[in-house]
Structures are given as structure tokens and as C-alpha cells.
Amino acid sequence: MTKINENFLKLPGNYLFAEIARRVSAYSAEHPDKKLIRLGIGDVTRPLVPAITEAMHRAVDEMGRAETFRGYGPEQGYEFLRKCIVEKDYRPLGVELSPDEVFVSDGAKSDCGNIGDIFAADNIVAVCDPVYTVYVDTNVMAGRAGEYVDGRWTKLLYMPCTEDNHFTPMPPMERADLIYLCFPNNPTGATATREQLRIWVQYALKNESVILYDAAYKSYISQEDIPRSIYEIEGAKECAIEFCSFSKTAGFTGTRCAYTVVPKALRRGEAQLNALWNRRQTTKFNGVPYVVQRGAEAAYSEEGKRQLREVIAYYMNNARVIREGLAAAGLTVYGGVNAPYIWAKIPGGGSSWDFFDLLLKEANVVTTPGAGFGPSGEGYIRLTAFGDAMATREAVERIEAFLKK
Amino acid sequence: MTKINENFLKLPGNYLFAEIARRVSAYSAEHPDKKLIRLGIGDVTRPLVPAITEAMHRAVDEMGRAETFRGYGPEQGYEFLRKCIVEKDYRPLGVELSPDEVFVSDGAKSDCGNIGDIFAADNIVAVCDPVYTVYVDTNVMAGRAGEYVDGRWTKLLYMPCTEDNHFTPMPPMERADLIYLCFPNNPTGATATREQLRIWVQYALKNESVILYDAAYKSYISQEDIPRSIYEIEGAKECAIEFCSFSKTAGFTGTRCAYTVVPKALRRGEAQLNALWNRRQTTKFNGVPYVVQRGAEAAYSEEGKRQLREVIAYYMNNARVIREGLAAAGLTVYGGVNAPYIWAKIPGGGSSWDFFDLLLKEANVVTTPGAGFGPSGEGYIRLTAFGDAMATREAVERIEAFLKK
Numbered sequence: 001m002t003k004i005n006e007n008f009l010k011l012p013g014n015y016l017f018a019e020i021a022r023r024v025s026a027y028s029a030e031h032p033d034k035k036l037i038r039l040g041i042g043d044v045t046r047p048l049v050p051a052i053t054e055a056m057h058r059a060v061d062e063m064g065r066a067e068t069f070r071g072y073g074p075e076q077g078y079e080f081l082r083k084c085i086v087e088k089d090y091r092p093l094g095v096e097l098s099p100d101e102v103f104v105s106d107g108a109k110s111d112c113g114n115i116g117d118i119f120a121a122d123n124i125v126a127v128c129d130p131v132y133t134v135y136v137d138t139n140v141m142a143g144r145a146g147e148y149v150d151g152r153w154t155k156l157l158y159m160p161c162t163e164d165n166h167f168t169p170m171p172p173m174e175r176a177d178l179i180y181l182c183f184p185n186n187p188t189g190a191t192a193t194r195e196q197l198r199i200w201v202q203y204a205l206k207n208e209s210v211i212l213y214d215a216a217y218k219s220y221i222s223q224e225d226i227p228r229s230i231y232e233i234e235g236a237k238e239c240a241i242e243f244c245s246f247s248k249t250a251g252f253t254g255t256r257c258a259y260t261v262v263p264k265a266l267r268r269g270e271a272q273l274n275a276l277w278n279r280r281q282t283t284k285f286n287g288v289p290y291v292v293q294r295g296a297e298a299a300y301s302e303e304g305k306r307q308l309r310e311v312i313a314y315y316m317n318n319a320r321v322i323r324e325g326l327a328a329a330g331l332t333v334y335g336g337v338n339a340p341y342i343w344a345k346i347p348g349g350g351s352s353w354d355f356f357d358l359l360l361k362e363a364n365v366v367t368t369p370g371a372g373f374g375p376s377g378e379g380y381i382r383l384t385a386f387g388d389a390m391a392t393r394e395a396v397e398r399i400e401a402f403l404k405k
Numbered sequence: 406m407t408k409i410n411e412n413f414l415k416l417p418g419n420y421l422f423a424e425i426a427r428r429v430s431a432y433s434a435e436h437p438d439k440k441l442i443r444l445g446i447g448d449v450t451r452p453l454v455p456a457i458t459e460a461m462h463r464a465v466d467e468m469g470r471a472e473t474f475r476g477y478g479p480e481q482g483y484e485f486l487r488k489c490i491v492e493k494d495y496r497p498l499g500v501e502l503s504p505d506e507v508f509v510s511d512g513a514k515s516d517c518g519n520i521g522d523i524f525a526a527d528n529i530v531a532v533c534d535p536v537y538t539v540y541v542d543t544n545v546m547a548g549r550a551g552e553y554v555d556g557r558w559t560k561l562l563y564m565p566c567t568e569d570n571h572f573t574p575m576p577p578m579e580r581a582d583l584i585y586l587c588f589p590n591n592p593t594g595a596t597a598t599r600e601q602l603r604i605w606v607q608y609a610l611k612n613e614s615v616i617l618y619d620a621a622y623k624s625y626i627s628q629e630d631i632p633r634s635i636y637e638i639e640g641a642k643e644c645a646i647e648f649c650s651f652s653k654t655a656g657f658t659g660t661r662c663a664y665t666v667v668p669k670a671l672r673r674g675e676a677q678l679n680a681l682w683n684r685r686q687t688t689k690f691n692g693v694p695y696v697v698q699r700g701a702e703a704a705y706s707e708e709g710k711r712q713l714r715e716v717i718a719y720y721m722n723n724a725r726v727i728r729e730g731l732a733a734a735g736l737t738v739y740g741g742v743n744a745p746y747i748w749a750k751i752p753g754g755g756s757s758w759d760f761f762d763l764l765l766k767e768a769n770v771v772t773t774p775g776a777g778f779g780p781s782g783e784g785y786i787r788l789t790a791f792g793d794a795m796a797t798r799e800a801v802e803r804i805e806a807f808l809k810k
């Protein structure tokens with residue numbers, strides 16, 4: 001009989017956002033008159049900017065004419081886009097990459113998950129706690145997480161991110177082989193300083209570990225001294241893979257384009273990881289739609305950059321409204337300065353699912369309970385800055401009013 | 406130290422189409438005056454039809470307006486497209502599926518590769534020989550293929566497809582757990598009859614195996630009695646997963662959309678494979694671009710269907726020209742009737758790489774050597790019908806002239 005991958009059966013049933021959706025629709029069904037405001041899921045709401053839609057229209061026209069039609073593109077992405085990324089995302093940071101160190105894909109979620117293909121099943125994996133659940137679940141599937149006991153996976157190394165360490169952990173005492181870091185962080189909104197990343201790179205070089213660095217929110221960094229890329233740190237090309245995405249940078253959550261950097265200098269044993277990932281992608285992937293890659297390219301034009309700066313400013317104004325509003329109402333809040341996420345401490349130390357329910361029922365605002373991101377998320381809720389500006393302001397007022405009751 | 410997946414190091418260096426590209430560019434560099442005609446890679450050349458580009462333009466406009474903008478879509482694809490597939494691809498065949506048995510994705514290559522995630526590493530895998538290399542290489546990566554010895558993987562079960570069995574194998578005597586079948590076949594162009602598929606379904610039900618059925622070329626079937634889907638066979642929903650694609654049906658090789666059917670009736674042990682694949686896709690994938698899904702939907706409109714029938718007729722006329730031309734020149738040819746591939750026997754039983762080189766140098770036509778698809782492909786070359794009609798006719802004339810020398 002065909003044997004299934006038994007690791008799948010270990011995964012707990014309810015995905016965080018599915019459980020939120022369930023509670024929200026149950027409440028809505030009982031109270032159809034209530035107007036809910038959703039600051040839960042981290043999904044953008046502003047439309048694609050004109051520079052991008054114009055480029056996509058041009059590309060659709062090209063696809064409709066025999067002379068300019070494109071069939072299979074390079075699995076790794078078109079040179080025009082890989083060059084843009086190298087020249088306009090990395091060169092300004094003082095980071096030199098070659099285009100064939102950049103792999104264009106359909107999403108950072110796909111890449112963060114699929115990257116596991118090139119690693120053995122017996123590596124020790126370290127994750128932040130709280131954490132973006134994809135890092136954990138994909139390692140469960142690959143057999144690297146062990147068993148789920150009391151809300152924790154027995155083989156994972158959890159790195160608590162708490163107020164004490166400003167939500168940015170130091171390397172563990174133990175050896176970890178694969179380390180997932182995400183800065184600016186989802187869900188806490190924390191960032192890592194140059195010095196903190198330097199300590200991580202030194203740890204990874206010493207232990208010959210690989211850092212899987214998720215920089216999907218780098219466009220939201222507003223403070224000058226915060227690194228946008230782990231490659232700003234010396235030695236990182238020998239120990240880090242970096243995941244970036246157009247989802248939050250250019251509003252591409254429904255348009256799907258991302259990229260992953262695997263430097264050629266990154267070797268483990270005899271293997272060059274760039275060659276392994278190239279083999280994985282050419283065998284199991286067929287590239288991103290031409291029309292989408294032309295849209296992504298337009299994000300780097302002068303017009304595109306200007307228009308996208310306005311979109312990010314719009315969201316970051318929401319972040320400020322949430323942060324300042326909740327602080328004025330007496331909550332302790334983190335994030336929202338270099339990230340579109342606000343991580344708010346629940347007053348009186350209540351449970352995050354209880355507080356989620358309270359805000360849903362009393363303020364009609366949907367948030368995300370911190371416990372959904374891991375044990376150390378308990379006692380917090382996450383709010384996102386991706387909503388409509390008016391609705392965000394109203395949500396904050398409703399929460400303030402509820403807290404003052 | 407981080408341990409890599411050692412299986413990657415077992416993969417032979419040169420991917421078939423990379424080796425072809427190398428030989429072609431070496432020849433072109435030496436003979437820059439020669440005009441090559443490429444009938445090698447199976448990539449479409451006709452532009453997207455108007456019904457599709459119009460739908461994509463409308464969708465791009467929607468993405469540019471706040472009121473109609475779409476962020477994350479369902480990982481499994483939008484309901485509008487899943488419904489189209491169920492109602493317009495399957496219902497006319499007498500096959501009833503529910504939309505949540507259909508998973509829209511970025512490509513059949515991705516799905517054929519990623520499907521391995523849900524199966525254990527110790528399943529016995531059977532593949533046709535010759536075969537689309539992705540089935541083999543992805544199983545090598547997953548550790549199911551064993552070692553590469555004398556051009557064969559020690560743990561794979563090869564099913565030779567030869568003139569004797571009309572390139573459609575019977576089930577093996579041994580037990581196989583995962584069986585890759587592709588009809589209409591790439592590379593041989595062979596199809597399976599209803600009776601042949603019935604024997605396969607019975608074998609899979611008896612052995613509790615899973616058939617991975619690649620139907621990417623189903624739109625090219627011209628004979629009425631050839632099944633378009635394995636689900637036309639009773640019992641197939643209990644033992645088969647089917648991969649389909651818009652690549653060859655609607656010219657989407659550069660636009661990227663496909664779908665995979667995992668029936669809910671398909672269970673192994675306690676597990677429902679639909680639930681496993683759903684978990685895999687929701688964890689490691691974020692859906693297909695909205696604009697692309699609207700384009701795929703338009704392939705099912707009356708206008709879209711009519712326009713696409715013309716495109717397929719164009720390619721199938723090329724297939725006829727190749728088939729009849731080579732036969733007239735004395736070659737034994739297969740395929741090209743229900744498939745866009747022609748599988749031609751090399752006169753005098755020469756090596757397929759030698760004959761590839763001969764056609765490249767003497768006729769300036771690029772083909773694909775059969776040996777690149779597996780040991781039983783030796784002695785054949787593959788030609789594709791996806792070229793320009795005039796160029797295809799000229800290529801056939803050149804080959805005829807060369808053979809008559």
C-alpha cells in the first residue's frame with residue numbers, strides 16, 4: 001500500500017487564521033448588524049500603483065502578439081528583473097550580488113517552505129517564539145520537528161522573544177543547524193540592529209549553520225541605522241539565505257512575486273547551496289508569469305518607487321495611529337515603527353484568545369491572538385497597519401472606548 | 406554543521422535541455438549564417454488568444470482600483486475557476502467532482518514534483534521509460550530512487566514503452582506504490598485506451614497504489630474513444646491523482662496556471678489525500694495571481710474555447726505535416742495524432758544523440774534525442790508540433806532532403 005508521509009498527521013488541526021475566521025463568522029452570523037473592522041490578517045488593501053498596472057497591461061499586450069509572445073521563461077526569473085534586484089535593492093546597501101544569486105519565485109511563503117528540500121532531515125532547527133507558523137509547519141512535514149507535546153515540538157529549538165530581550169533573541173547556547181530569523185519581525189514588529197545581526201552571523205559561521213533570513217518587511221524600516229539585508233553584515237554571504245517579497249513592498253499578495261538570494265559563497269561540505277537551490281527550482285518550478293515579472297520590474301522605476309513610497313507611508317501612518325492610540329489608552333505597545341505590525345500587551349496579563357474574543361465582541365475589531373504564533377506570544381495581540389485609514393482610526397477609537405469602560 | 410540533502414548530489418549533472426542548448430549554441434557559434442529551426446523543446450509559440458488577454462486586461466484594471474483590488478486569494482484557487490474546471494472540463498466527460506477536489510496551481514511541473522511531499526520516502530515508484538524527467542528527478546531528491554548505476558536508478562521500477570507494447574505499458578508484475586502515467590504521452594505521443602486504463606485502475610485498487618496521472622496534453626486528443634481523464638474509468642477516484650495544465654491547452658507556458666485533482670474518495674490508511682494536499686498547499690503555497698486565474702477562466706468562455714480550438718488545430722496541422730513528411734521520407738513515426746509530439750525511429754538503428762547531431766548539422770533542425778528521456782528512448786528522436794507552421798514545413802523538407810541524400 002502507498003505509504004503517506006506520517007509527519008502530516010502530527011500537525012495540529014486548526015491553522016491560526018482558519019480558527020480566527022471561524023470565530024469571526026460565528027460572531028457575524030449572530031450579529032449581522034455589527035460592522036467589523038479587520039486588523040487581523042497581514043494582507044494589503046491598497047490597489048496596485050499605476051506604474052505597475054501600466055507595465056502589466058503592456059506585458060499582456062505583448063503576450064497577445066506572435067512577435068512578442070513569451071513561452072517558458074527562465075525558472076530563476078528573467079534577467080531584467082534579477083538585474084533590477086541586484087542593482088536597485090542591494091547595490092545601494094553596499095551589497096554586491098550577481099543576478100544568478102537571485103531566484104525569482106511566486107512567494108516568500110513558497111520559498112521558505114521549499115528551501116527545506118535541499119537540507120537533510122536531521123538538522124537541528126531553531127525558530128523564534130512567537131514565529132510565523134510556516135517555518136514550523138514545513139519542518140514538521142519534513143520530519144525535523146519531532147512530536148507535538150504541550151504546545152511545543154520536541155526537536156525544535158525555541159528562542160523566546162520577550163520584553164526582556166526586546167523581542168530580538170541572542171543565539172542559543174546549543175548548536176542549531178538551520179536558524180529562521182525574520183526582521184522586521186512578524187508578528188512582533190521588532191527589528192535587529194547591526195550589532196545583533198553581527199552576533200548571529202558569527203554564531204552561524206562558527207557552527208557552520210545556515211541562517212534563513214526573512215526580510216519580507218524590509219521596506220517598512222524607517223530608521224536609518226537598521227540593516228535592510230543580512231548581507232550588510234560581513235560574512236553573511238557564507239552563512240545566510242535571504243527571502244524577500246513584493247507582497248508587502250508593492251501590494252503583490254494577490255499578484256505573487258518574490259525572490260530568494262542564495263550566495264555562491266555559501267557552501268556546506270562539498271555542496272554549493274546556490275547550485276542545489278538552482279537544481280531544486282529548475283526541477284520543481286517553472287518560473288513566475290512574464291506579466292507579473294514586468295509588474296515587479298516596474299516597482300523599481302522612478303515613478304513606481306515614488307508611488308510605492310506613498311503606499312508605504314499610508315500604511316505606516318496607520319501604524320502610528322494604532323501605536324499612539326493604544327498607548328494613549330494605557331496599553332504597552334511594541335513595533336509599528338519599522339514594521340507594519342503592532343504587538344500590544346494585554347492589560348492585566350489575560351489570555352490572548354480571551355482578549356481577541358473581547359475585542360471582537362465589545363469593539364467589533366478583529367485582531368490576531370499572540371498565542372497563535374507560539375507559546376511566548378501568550379499575553380499579546382497583533383494588529384496590522386494594512387487596513388483602510390479611516391477604518392483603522394475608527395477601530396482604534398473603538399478599542400480606546402472599550403478599554404476606558 | 407548544516408547537513409544538505411545528499412540525494413541532490415546523486416543527480417547527474419547535465420539536464421537534457423541544457424545539453425541540447427549547449428550543442429546548439431556551439432554549432433551556431435561556428436556557423437552564424439545557418440538558420441536553425443527548433444522542434445526540440447515542447448514550448449508553445451502562438452500568442453494568447455484575445456478572449457484571454459481581454460480578461461487579463463480587465464483583471465489588471467480591477468487590481469488598480471481600491472474597490473476591486475484583491476489581496477491574498479485562496480491558496481487552492483478562486484471558486485470561479487475551480488467551478489469552471491468541474492463544470493466544463495469534467496462534467497462533459499461524465500465525471501462529477503466538487504470544486505474542493507480541484508487545486509489550482511502555477512504549473513503541472515510544480516505539482517508533479519511537490520506531490521511527493523505527502524508520501525513516505527520508502528514507497529516503490531514506477532515510471533515509464535522513456536519518461537518526462539521531472540518524475541524521476543523529484544523522486545531522486547526525495548530519496549526514493551536509490552543509486553544511479555549504468556543509466557538507471559536502482560530503486561525505480563522502469564516500465565519500457567516500446568514498439569511491441571505500442572508505447573503503452575501494462576502494469577508490472579511487482580507491486581508499485583506510486584505510478585506515474587502520462588497520456589497523451591510526452592515524449593512518445595502515445596495514448597491509453599479505456600481498456601488499458603481500466604487494467605491500470607484495477608492494478609492500483611488491488612495493490613492500494615496511487616496513480617499519478619499527467620493529462621497535460623489532453624486537449625490534443627482527436628479520437629473520440631480515447632479517455633481525456635483517468636476519472637472516466639470506474640474506481641479511479643479511489644486510486645488516482647490527475648495533473649492538468651493550461652500550458653499547452655491555452656498557451657500558458659509563460660503565464661503559468663495548472664490544476665491538480667485529488668478526489669476526496671482517495672484514502673490510504675487513515676489519511677484522506679485531499680486533506681494532506683490541502684495542508685501542503687496552504688502551508689507552502691499562496692495561490693496563483695488573480696490576473697492569471699481570470700485569464701484561465703476565459704479559456705472556458707464560448708469565445709475562448711473557439712479561439713483555442715483554432716490554436717490547437719494549428720499545432721495539430723504541424724503534427725500532421727511532420728508525421729506525413731517523415732513517413733514519406735521513409736521513417737517510421739509514432740504519435741502526432743492525439744498528441745503534439747512525434748516520436749520517430751532512427752533509420753538503421755543509430756544512436757539518438759548521433760542522429761540529433763546529424764539533423765542539427767545537416768538539416769539545421771533541432772530535435773530532442775530520445776535517449777534523453779530514458780534508456781528505452783534510445784533509437785528515437787522527438788519532434789514537437791508547437792513551432793511556426795511555415796518553419797515546421799521547411800524543417801520537414803530539410804529533413805526529407807537530408808534523408809534522401
